[in-house]
Amino acid sequence: MKQSTLSFGKPDGSSSAAQSKNKPPAQQKLSFGVGGQLGIKKIGDKNAEAPIDSKLKVLNEASAKSEIQTDASVKSSTPSKSGVRLTKRTIEEVEESQIVEKVEVHSTTKKIRNNDGEATDFVKEEKLMVKSAQKSASASKQTKKDDEEMKEVEQNFPPKDLSKLKPPSSAKYDPIQDAPFHKGQLVPFGFIARGLSEIELCRGKNSKDAIKEIVANIFRSTILLNPRELPDLFYFFCVKLGPDYDSPETGIGIELLSNAVAKACGKSLKQIREQFKQEGDYGIVVEKSKGVQKSLGTFFKKSQETPKDLTFKRVFEAFNKIARQSGNNSQNEKESIILKLLQDATNEEAKYIVRWLQKNLKTGAAEKTYILALARAIAYTPPNHKGKILNSKLTLGDQLFAEKCEKIELAICEAICEFPNYGLIIETLLEHGDDLPKLKDRCHITVGIPVKPMLAKPTKGVREVLDRFEQVKFTCEYKYDGFRGQIHFNRNNPQQMVKIYSRNLEDMTGQYPDVVEFVEKSASQDVETYILDSELVAFDHVNNRILPFQTLTQRSRKNVTEEDLKTKICICAFDLLYLNGESLLKEPFIKRREILHKNLHEVQNSFVFAKYKDAEALEAIQEFLGDSIKDSCEGLMIKTLETNATYEPSKRSLNWLKLKKDYIDSGLGDSLDLVVVGADFGKGKRTGMYGSFLLACYDENLEVLQTVTKMATGLSDEMLAKIYSQLKDLEIDKPPSNLKFKEKNIDVWLVPKYVWEIKCADLSMSPIYCASIGSVEKNKGIALRFPRFIRERDDKSVEDATSSEQILEYYKSQPSLLKNDGEDDDFDF
DNA sequence: GCTGACTGCCC
DNA sequence: ATTCTGC
DNA sequence: GCAGAATGGGCAGTCAGC
Numbered sequence: 001m002k003q004s005t006l007s008f009g010k011p012d013g014s015s016s017a018a019q020s021k022n023k024p025p026a027q028q029k030l031s032f033g034v035g036g037q038l039g040i041k042k043i044g045d046k047n048a049e050a051p052i053d054s055k056l057k058v059l060n061e062a063s064a065k066s067e068i069q070t071d072a073s074v075k076s077s078t079p080s081k082s083g084v085r086l087t088k089r090t091i092e093e094v095e096e097s098q099i100v101e102k103v104e105v106h107s108t109t110k111k112i113r114n115n116d117g118e119a120t121d122f123v124k125e126e127k128l129m130v131k132s133a134q135k136s137a138s139a140s141k142q143t144k145k146d147d148e149e150m151k152e153v154e155q156n157f158p159p160k161d162l163s164k165l166k167p168p169s170s171a172k173y174d175p176i177q178d179a180p181f182h183k184g185q186l187v188p189f190g191f192i193a194r195g196l197s198e199i200e201l202c203r204g205k206n207s208k209d210a211i212k213e214i215v216a217n218i219f220r221s222t223i224l225l226n227p228r229e230l231p232d233l234f235y236f237f238c239v240k241l242g243p244d245y246d247s248p249e250t251g252i253g254i255e256l257l258s259n260a261v262a263k264a265c266g267k268s269l270k271q272i273r274e275q276f277k278q279e280g281d282y283g284i285v286v287e288k289s290k291g292v293q294k295s296l297g298t299f300f301k302k303s304q305e306t307p308k309d310l311t312f313k314r315v316f317e318a319f320n321k322i323a324r325q326s327g328n329n330s331q332n333e334k335e336s337i338i339l340k341l342l343q344d345a346t347n348e349e350a351k352y353i354v355r356w357l358q359k360n361l362k363t364g365a366a367e368k369t370y371i372l373a374l375a376r377a378i379a380y381t382p383p384n385h386k387g388k389i390l391n392s393k394l395t396l397g398d399q400l401f402a403e404k405c406e407k408i409e410l411a412i413c414e415a416i417c418e419f420p421n422y423g424l425i426i427e428t429l430l431e432h433g434d435d436l437p438k439l440k441d442r443c444h445i446t447v448g449i450p451v452k453p454m455l456a457k458p459t460k461g462v463r464e465v466l467d468r469f470e471q472v473k474f475t476c477e478y479k480y481d482g483f484r485g486q487i488h489f490n491r492n493n494p495q496q497m498v499k500i501y502s503r504n505l506e507d508m509t510g511q512y513p514d515v516v517e518f519v520e521k522s523a524s525q526d527v528e529t530y531i532l533d534s535e536l537v538a539f540d541h542v543n544n545r546i547l548p549f550q551t552l553t554q555r556s557r558k559n560v561t562e563e564d565l566k567t568k569i570c571i572c573a574f575d576l577l578y579l580n581g582e583s584l585l586k587e588p589f590i591k592r593r594e595i596l597h598k599n600l601h602e603v604q605n606s607f608v609f610a611k612y613k614d615a616e617a618l619e620a621i622q623e624f625l626g627d628s629i630k631d632s633c634e635g636l637m638i639k640t641l642e643t644n645a646t647y648e649p650s651k652r653s654l655n656w657l658k659l660k661k662d663y664i665d666s667g668l669g670d671s672l673d674l675v676v677v678g679a680d681f682g683k684g685k686r687t688g689m690y691g692s693f694l695l696a697c698y699d700e701n702l703e704v705l706q707t708v709t710k711m712a713t714g715l716s717d718e719m720l721a722k723i724y725s726q727l728k729d730l731e732i733d734k735p736p737s738n739l740k741f742k743e744k745n746i747d748v749w750l751v752p753k754y755v756w757e758i759k760c761a762d763l764s765m766s767p768i769y770c771a772s773i774g775s776v777e778k779n780k781g782i783a784l785r786f787p788r789f790i791r792e793r794d795d796k797s798v799e800d801a802t803s804s805e806q807i808l809e810y811y812k813s814q815p816s817l818l819k820n821d822g823e824d825d826d827f828d829f
Numbered sequence: 830g831c832t833g834a835c836t837g838c839c840c
Numbered sequence: 841a842t843t844c845t846g847c
Numbered sequence: 848g849c850a851g852a853a854t855g856g857g858c859a860g861t862c863a864g865c
Binding site: 249250251252253254255256331481482483484502503504506508549552553557744761785786 | 834835836837838839840
């Protein structure tokens with residue numbers, strides 16, 4: 001298997017295809033994945049200078065040397081610094097596409113050559129840009145420059161007449177002729193907004209396919225006309241600014257957004273909230289009542305009334321700029337950036353701007369669908385192909401085309417799971433088109449880049465486990481109650497040997513300096529690199545026991561102090577994904593576990609292997625489940641050992657099951673009968689009814705109701721509707737007179753009447769709920785963890801609801817809180 | 830400098 | 841996290 | 848069975864306003 005040459009940045013202009021054909025890889029073969037399938041590149045290797053994700057001029061100080069790992073670590077090491085992140089564009093340099101002639105356009109991402117002088121210029125330019133961005137809330141210089149350039153291009157290409165263009169939903173859509181922009185021009189935001197509207201209309205049979213088709217067509221036009229915009233465009237669709245492990249947040253939530261929307265609509269906050277209650281979505285609110293009604297489809301006409309047609313680039317840069325604001329007055333700055341955007345937007349565009357900021361485009365499609373659409377676009381119009389391929393479906397025929405799509409889907413999904421950096425993946429696709437081995441060469445499991453973690457499916461009991469894993473070897477493992485921690489160790493990167501990623505690929509290294517130190521110390525010399533999957537739990541070294549989840553959450557996340565470090569952490573290791581340069585993902589779990597146990601060593605109370613039992617009999621599993629709960633765990637994870645036992649990142653596949661006591665019907669789980677005392681209106685598909693309910697228990701001594709949780713799941717749509725019609729007549733202006741509560745913003749109070757059975761996983765100390773308030777901690781009550789609806793209890797009256805004392809008892813009886821089961825209760829890992 | 834509202838991220 | 845639903 | 852979309856408690860961190 002050919003090693004990726006990774007020799008980018010050569011300004012020789014020769015095509016990459018030619019390069020890889022004519023030039024044998026000069027670089028040393030470093031290591032291979034299992035079976036030689038994967039070329040694994042070591043992080044510390046200088047030759048392994050792959051282009052870094054195209055994103056984010058947003059982040060941090062530029063660091064000109066850029067091993068992937070160093071780069072990805074910048075955020076956590078200098079969290080507060082605002083500055084520039086060096087971005088490498090290499091595709092353009094290497095590529096001389098046969099399809100797309102080069103058109104010099106200013107694009108979101110910038111070129112950098114490996115040449116030092118140019119890189120310096122780049123940094124300077126970016127710093128200037130950031131400076132100007134910070135100075136004023138008005139459109140950045142960058143955008144103005146773009147507009148000017150766009151004008152120039154437009155003089156060469158007169159605007160297209162929208163009325164003659166087919167929409168991306170059309171079966172005959174021509175990605176060049178029917179795109180509302182010319183080659184080299186920036187993608188108009190209206191094109192995207194219109195596409196999203198079309199997606200939203202797709203419902204019913206084959207709708208997913210229709211959606212993929214539309215999005216694929218949008219991507220195809222972008223590939224053919226201005227490919228540099230594709231990475232950001234893809235991130236936009238996924239409602240992200242960049243890779244999960246290395247990108248900033250907008251810091252815009254529902255409250256700041258409602259302020260901005262109110263101003264954009266020229267209405268009071270109160271009015272706008274009322275409208276929100278009716279529409280269930282600020283996107284629709286702004287679409288319906290934004291001030292200036294620009295006519296739809298003007299986005300490509302340079303008419304005088306609409307001097308500021310939005311480009312996608314401008315919108316995305318504004319989002320980045322919002323994310324960059326911090327410190328004094330930043331909220332105002334953010335708001336004014338949003339307002340400017342909304343002013344210049346058509347109502348349709350405004351809808352999606354607002355929805356994007358709400359982190360939900362509400363199109364009925366999301367990330368996974370867009371990934372499949374990307375695959376389809378690549379299948380239709382493979383970039384960088386010899387000869388023009390506009391539509392490979394025409395030459396391949398339906399059958400072959402479908403097969404091709406599937407192959408590309410698989411390859412992209414695998415790449416994304418092992419290397420969740422869409423920027424680099426898309427750059428690779430643009431460079432190599434449907435040459436999938438190239439993608440695999442460059443975007444594979446890598447120390448320092450998080451892998452999408454494998455997830456598990458809930459099961460209802462041991463019976464179900466046995467049914468699913470009939471005739472198959474499996475193992476039962478403790479399910480620890482802590483934070484998922486994917487630990488990367490790389491001895492070759494002395495500056496940062498250890499990185500820790502969360503379940504959602506967030507870089508949490510800064511939160512665990514103690515764990516980092518510990519991992520560094522404990523690695524034996526013959527281990528160079530590894531990626532470990534584990535659960536991090538809070539651990540009491542004196543009494544040798546796991547501490548409650550809540551204790552763990554109280555540690556600082558940055559600027560960790562001595563005080564924080566008093567909460568010791570124990571790594572409960574359960575899987576090994578990578579060792580000494582080799583991927584273990586394709587190995588069966590039985591082997592991965594063996595390799596894990598052989599190569600890493602337990603250290604009492606600090607680094608332990610997840611306790612497991614390869615049990616088969618129902619009773620044995622049941623017993624082990626009981627043990628796990630006694631030992632302060634949530635329950636069991638059940639994993640196949642040999643068949644279907646590879647590590648399948650991000651798949652909530654059937655290979656891993658989770659079994660918790662509260663899943664089991666009429667089992668050990670806590671189930672409470674609670675009184676409905678209030679409700680919040682729903683959003684989205686719950687618009688026009690209640691979306692969640694405030695519940696209370698009954699204190700028999702004080703004869704008061706005490707709030708204990710809100711609850712919103714477990715109800716069918718039908719039930720929700722029925723409940724609304726039942727409860728709406730119970731709405732009252734003031735809270736029930738005998739209710740103890742701290743709620744400030746509940747939408748409606750309800751006459752206490754209905755009692756519901758509610759299940760939960762745990763009970764926790766609450767700063768806002770009032771069950772048995774004060775009896776454990778001053779001013780704190782008890783609340784439910786993971787509450788869900790089981791059934792109505794028509795047979796019960798308010799006074800029959802679960803009592804505060806009962807809840808207090810449940811709370812105190814939780815194993816992780818029991819103080820006496822420590823020392824001689826053998827907690828042998 | 831303190832507090833409360835808001836946000837993002839854990840589960 | 842849990843749960844429901846359309847496809 | 849998957850993907851998407853509803854929604855939960857509760858923590859630390861950030862910022863506005865006093």
